[in-house]
Amino acid sequence: MGFITENDLTDGISGRVGNKIVFRTIKGVTIATRRPKATDAPSTAKQITHRENFKRAAAYAKKKMLDPVAKEEYLQMAGDKAFHNAFSEAVRDYMVAPLIESINVTGFTGVAGSVIPIRVAGVNKVVSISVTITDAGNNLIETGAATQDDIGWIYITTVAVAALQGVKITATAKDRPGKEITFDQIL
Numbered sequence: 327m328g329f330i331t332e333n334d335l336t337d338g339i340s341g342r343v344g345n346k347i348v349f350r351t352i353k354g355v356t357i358a359t360r361r362p363k364a365t366d367a368p369s370t371a372k373q374i375t376h377r378e379n380f381k382r383a384a385a386y387a388k389k390k391m392l393d394p395v396a397k398e399e400y401l402q403m404a405g406d407k408a409f410h411n412a413f414s415e416a417v418r419d420y421m422v423a424p425l426i427e428s429i430n431v432t433g434f435t436g437v438a439g440s441v442i443p444i445r446v447a448g449v450n451k452v453v454s455i456s457v458t459i460t461d462a463g464n465n466l467i468e469t470g471a472a473t474q475d476d477i478g479w480i481y482i483t484t485v486a487v488a489a490l491q492g493v494k495i496t497a498t499a500k501d502r503p504g505k506e507i508t509f510d511q512i513l
Contacts, residue, residue, distance in 0.1 A: 342361060345361060346360060346361055347359070347360065347361065348360070348361050348362075352409050379421065380417075380421070382420065383416075383417045383420035383421050384417060386416060386417075386420045386503055387413050387414075387416035387417045387420065388413075390412075390416045391412060391413055391416070396416075396502075397412050398412075400412040400413075400415040400416045400419070401415075403415045403419075419451065419501065419502055419503060420503045420505075422451070423501065423505045423507050424446060424447075424451050424452045424499040424500070424501045424505065424506075424507050425446060425447040425499075425507060426444060426445070426446050426447075426455075426497055426499050426507060426508075426509035427445040427446060427447055428444075428445045428509075428511075429442060429443075429444050429445075429495055429497055429509060429511035430442065430443040430444075430445065431495065431511055431513060434483070434490075434495075434513070435490075436486060436487035436488065436489075436490050437483075437486055438483055438484055438485055438486045439482060439483060439484075440482070440483045441480055441481075441482055442457070442480065442481045442482075442483065442495065443477075443478060443479070443480050444457070444472055444478065444479040444480065444481060444497050444499075445478060445479075446478065446479060446499055451501050451502070452479070452499045452500070452501055453500055453501060453502055454471065454472075454499070454500045455471070455472035455479050455481070455497055455498065455499045455500070456469065456470070456471055456472070456497070456498045456500075457469065457470055457471070457472050457481040457495065457496065457497050457498075458495075458496045458498075459483070459485075459487070459493060459494070459495050459496075460493070460494045460496070461487070461489070461492065461493055462489070462491060462492025462493065464494075467485055467487055467493070468483065468484055468485040470484065472497065481497075490513045491513065492512065492513065493512070493513045494510055494511070494512045494513075495510070495511045495512075495513070496508060496509070496510050496511075497509050497511075
């Protein structure tokens with residue numbers, strides 16, 4: 327992909343030129359790319375799955391563009407980045423699941439009121455995190471919602487835990503489209 331700047335000949339041009347070059351203008355920037363080639367090869371199962379997922383993502387984005395509040399949120403997420411707009415951000419939001427990178431248990435001593443930081447990738451993507459703490463026998467100790475502060479997500483325990491050996495902390499992050507991802511940390 328080539329970017330064309332300050333060229334009076336190609337300024338604002340769009341469409342195909344010959345059989346090899348296609349011009350597009352996006353957010354005032356003219357781009358020259360190779361013309362896509364058609365293929366006769368049958369689609370793989372992975373390609374079919376991806377296309378179906380993309381169709382669902384586009385339908386989700388179309389629905390969100392009808393909601394002025396959601397559209398504004400996605401517009402803010404797009405910012406001034408080149409080639410990003412509210413629709414493309416909504417598609418990306420649907421396509422990319424949230425990711426929990428880690429649960430920091432260094433401050434968890436078993437005392438009620440312990441703070442457990444939860445690190446997530448793409449902080450704007452996650453809308454809620456629920457935390458479940460179970461003992462070594464998989465018996466429920468407590469469950470609740472994490473809160474978001476300026477630094478990230480944190481969970482504050484409400485129940486004292488006598489034995490930390492084998493305790494499992496499970497964080498489940500949910501994004502705007504409703505996808506969930508779970509991360510376990512065993513002590």
